[in-house]
Amino acid sequence: MAELSDGARRALAVLEDRLDERTAAYLNACVRCGLCADSCHVFLATGDPETIPAKKAERVARLYRRYHTLLGRIAPRFAGAEEVSDEALGALATAAFGRCTVCGRCALHCSVGLDPAAILRFARLVAQAAGKVPKGIQANIDLARSTGNNMGITREDVIETVSWLEEDLRDTTGDASIQLPIDRAGARVYYVLNPRELKFFPLSISAAGMIFHAAGESWTLSSTDFDLTNYGMFAADEVAAREFTGRIVRRAEELGVEELVVAECGHGFRSLRWEAPEWLGRRLPFRVTSFVELMARYLAEGRLPLDPSRNSARVTLHDPCNLVRHGGVIEEQRTVLRAAALDFVEMTPNRLDNYCCGGGGGLLAASEHAAARLEAGRPKADQIRATGAKVVAAPCHNCIDQLGEVNRHYKLGVEVRTIAEIVADALRTGGPG
Amino acid sequence: MTSPTLSSLVLAVALLASAVAFAVIRLRLGRPLPAPFAEPRGSAAAGERWALTAAFLPWNKESARHHAPSYAAGLLLHAAVAAMLARLLWSLTGRALPRPVELALAVVLATGLACGLALFAKRALDPALRGLSVPEDYAANLLVGTALAAGLAACLDPRALPAFQWIGAVLALYAPLGKLRHMVFLVTSRRFWGRFFGRRGVKPAPHLPGEARHG
Numbered sequence: 183m184a185e186l187s188d189g190a191r192r193a194l195a196v197l198e199d200r201l202d203e204r205t206a207a208y209l210n211a212c213v214r215c216g217l218c219a220d221s222c223h224v225f226l227a228t229g230d231p232e233t234i235p236a237k238k239a240e241r242v243a244r245l246y247r248r249y250h251t252l253l254g255r256i257a258p259r260f261a262g263a264e265e266v267s268d269e270a271l272g273a274l275a276t277a278a279f280g281r282c283t284v285c286g287r288c289a290l291h292c293s294v295g296l297d298p299a300a301i302l303r304f305a306r307l308v309a310q311a312a313g314k315v316p317k318g319i320q321a322n323i324d325l326a327r328s329t330g331n332n333m334g335i336t337r338e339d340v341i342e343t344v345s346w347l348e349e350d351l352r353d354t355t356g357d358a359s360i361q362l363p364i365d366r367a368g369a370r371v372y373y374v375l376n377p378r379e380l381k382f383f384p385l386s387i388s389a390a391g392m393i394f395h396a397a398g399e400s401w402t403l404s405s406t407d408f409d410l411t412n413y414g415m416f417a418a419d420e421v422a423a424r425e426f427t428g429r430i431v432r433r434a435e436e437l438g439v440e441e442l443v444v445a446e447c448g449h450g451f452r453s454l455r456w457e458a459p460e461w462l463g464r465r466l467p468f469r470v471t472s473f474v475e476l477m478a479r480y481l482a483e484g485r486l487p488l489d490p491s492r493n494s495a496r497v498t499l500h501d502p503c504n505l506v507r508h509g510g511v512i513e514e515q516r517t518v519l520r521a522a523a524l525d526f527v528e529m530t531p532n533r534l535d536n537y538c539c540g541g542g543g544g545l546l547a548a549s550e551h552a553a554a555r556l557e558a559g560r561p562k563a564d565q566i567r568a569t570g571a572k573v574v575a576a577p578c579h580n581c582i583d584q585l586g587e588v589n590r591h592y593k594l595g596v597e598v599r600t601i602a603e604i605v606a607d608a609l610r611t612g613g614p615g
Numbered sequence: 616m617t618s619p620t621l622s623s624l625v626l627a628v629a630l631l632a633s634a635v636a637f638a639v640i641r642l643r644l645g646r647p648l649p650a651p652f653a654e655p656r657g658s659a660a661a662g663e664r665w666a667l668t669a670a671f672l673p674w675n676k677e678s679a680r681h682h683a684p685s686y687a688a689g690l691l692l693h694a695a696v697a698a699m700l701a702r703l704l705w706s707l708t709g710r711a712l713p714r715p716v717e718l719a720l721a722v723v724l725a726t727g728l729a730c731g732l733a734l735f736a737k738r739a740l741d742p743a744l745r746g747l748s749v750p751e752d753y754a755a756n757l758l759v760g761t762a763l764a765a766g767l768a769a770c771l772d773p774r775a776l777p778a779f780q781w782i783g784a785v786l787a788l789y790a791p792l793g794k795l796r797h798m799v800f801l802v803t804s805r806r807f808w809g810r811f812f813g814r815r816g817v818k819p820a821p822h823l824p825g826e827a828r829h830g
Contacts, residue, residue, distance in 0.1 A: 202646045217682050253792045260754070261751050291676050293689065507817060
């Protein structure tokens, strides 16, 4: 056996010690039938056999067989087993980070009934141990560690931006009672954001403010722990992931809120709603909800007076993987859009079967895979074009960024918006439309 | 009742050894999953039930719809393997099956054998599938095919029964070692899968009449 590098040694330790029984069962159940191929948007876009989900999963399955099966130990070539090496880990990292968005569509269509995305998440864990996380993802983790959010936004900048937005909102709506509260202890709802909203998409914060105001909600933002993103989850870096969600959970407890509401962000919702309790090893003393769910609840309670004629252009809906396939929020966004837009049409396929935008799983931050990411957006572009829609609603800022690029690259001529923005335009009280 | 033959004894020991090996592999599979803390949105039990029943239906799997011949061949092959294993276990009783049952079994095994060979050919000829395959994929397919053929012969002529039992013993001993592990881990895997997606309220998904969801 060749001398192992430090990274390879760490990867080997993960292979030997960190594998859970569910992922191991999946690794033992795959029969490499290849029927998962056209469930994957990357394969559909490229036709490259290396992007078949089972083939990507094989990158880590080969290592698993070498160290966890008798046949793999005594007849590795016959069993398709491979020793850990820098070369094998490099190929694994490319497959897990660059050719897979861990969207989980293949999991719902595997003929055997296993979850290749779970295997690829384990592959990311192995790659992460070997120090092979894409630089952009790692940079976001490092920045979030050192500054508290992945864009390095200071507390002063947050307060200044939100104050400006509040003033602008009052001017636009003519309603001087609208507030964008910050650090208000005792509020019922703590609303967390994607830092991109503060930097590039402030109108989505204004939209949320209008909706909270219309619903008569008691809510607050935080000037410090506002970042819902979790690049630790993308990198399978559980220590970082725990640290990031831990900050928000602690802040929610300090503020004494009843409900943590996650702005429109698929992975942010998943990490706080589903993963945080597991990372932190305890139940959370408050409810965790997507803003999409909250808007649907307001509608059901008659707290959102909407006029859909204010959104007359045809709207279609993109289903973010982490909100829908891994989050279980499937119908609420549809209920809201039907109430807020005159002409809402579904993509085909939709809901659990919808295709990933191509930028999920942190791929948007991995500049070394930018070309592959844009190519992988083609099935989504085809879906959008087929609807004839002028507006694409996407309840995820990560998806919005990718869809914006897909829109330009494939010349779709659509506008990509959050659901809150569409709802805010339809509000009968104070909406700008 | 006749005294057990050497091939019966070997088969019985091999089946027992296989069961023990599978139990050990299952026990040492990986870190046990802790009980989840996140509040469920759906039902883990409902997801598990769905995974072990309705999820097999072709209209619930895009892969099955898009690859109907391969999926059907897979189902027929596995039905034949189950029938072959049942026949193998029955052989340990030393009692003959009624002739019509033997003939019906022969039809099932022959169909499964044909499907297995077709899937072998597909694996060998389809470039993408060939690239995905490892040598053991072909060996496992051939071993199962040989067992099906031996079972078929035993159904048609009782003199082939000892050979069927010897081959069955080899199959039982080999199964825990390689790809054939999936005969056990398919169920384990589906249970984990069902619990995960069931708990999150993803599967079984709410059915909405009149809305097309599939491509």
